[in-house]
Amino acid sequence: MMIRNVLLAMIAAPLALCSFSANAALRVLACEPEWGALAQELGGSLVDVSVATNALQDPHQIQAKPSLIARARNADLVVCTGAELEIGWLPVLLQQSGNAKVQPGQPGNFAAADYVRKLDVPTQLDRSQGDVHAAGNPHIQTDPRAIAQVATALGTRLQQVDPAHASQYAQRQADFMQRWQQAIARWTAQAAPLKGVPVVSQHKAFVYLYDWLGLKEVAVLEPKPGVEPTAGHLQQVLTALKDVPVRMVLYAAYQDPRSSEWLSKNAGIAAVKMPFTVGGTDGAKDLFSLFDDTIARLLAAGEKR
DSSP: OHHHHHHHHHHHHHHHHHHHHHHSOEEEEESSHHHHHHHHHHHGGGEEEEESOOTTSOTTSOOOOHHHHHHHHTOSEEEEOOTTTTTTTHHHHHHHHTOGGGSTTSTTEEEGGGGSOOSSOOSSOOGGGSSOOTTOOOOGGGSHHHHHHHHHHHHHHHHHHOGGGHHHHHHHHHHHHHHHHHHHHHHHHHTGGGTTOEEEESSSOOHHHHHHHTOEEEEESSSSTTOOOOHHHHHHHHHHTTTSOOOEEEEETTSOOHHHHHHHHHHTOEEEEEOOSTTSSTTOOSHHHHHHHHHHHHHHHHHOO
């Protein structure tokens, strides 16, 4: 009897393992919080999502630490922005992971910016001009219309890498897109008073937001992308704005706000901390509240003048 039980256990063990593998959640590693949140919306309980960065980290400047390499090694799908945003760390991370299925060109590697029309594409490449991205500005997540385009592509990719649950992904995608398009219409209507309002940016981080809402960027505090402004440069910006009716200066939650606060004080305009991604502010807890909070902050700053 004991021998029989042992034999049955030996037969059952691999069967149980196969059953677990078939039902295990798809392991998704997102480079930024917005894509982790989107993967969770589209995958629900079908996915196990981890995020490589948080909202208070500069996504350009991340280290490929052993813990992060381990997560990439075990991932079924890596979802990142692309457009060179992660060029300083993602290639190293993927190479050291040794995970063949998430390498560039494989179904397990998804770059969100590949599915969006890029803005600020340089006509010539000159690295002396600062943190210039050859493929264009990578900060596509500040426009919900871009997120809708990415959601369509990511939903398709989830079905491709996990075909056993394709119908469930398709259903979740349809539900998300319906709610998202309704939300875009609401946000666009709420933000109508912002159209044409002149603003200053601390970093070239909001071009997609401006393109969506019609805000007019009249100056950028960084003399070159990614280069902190000197006191002299800030003074030049202040002088240039003397006869421009600027309403606000915008900075991302992960940035040092001192230059924006200096301009706010000396120009008499509002300094607006933008969540920039999910988790950037207490109010930006998911993709929907990210834009609820973004619009609320812009409208509040516009009314103060």
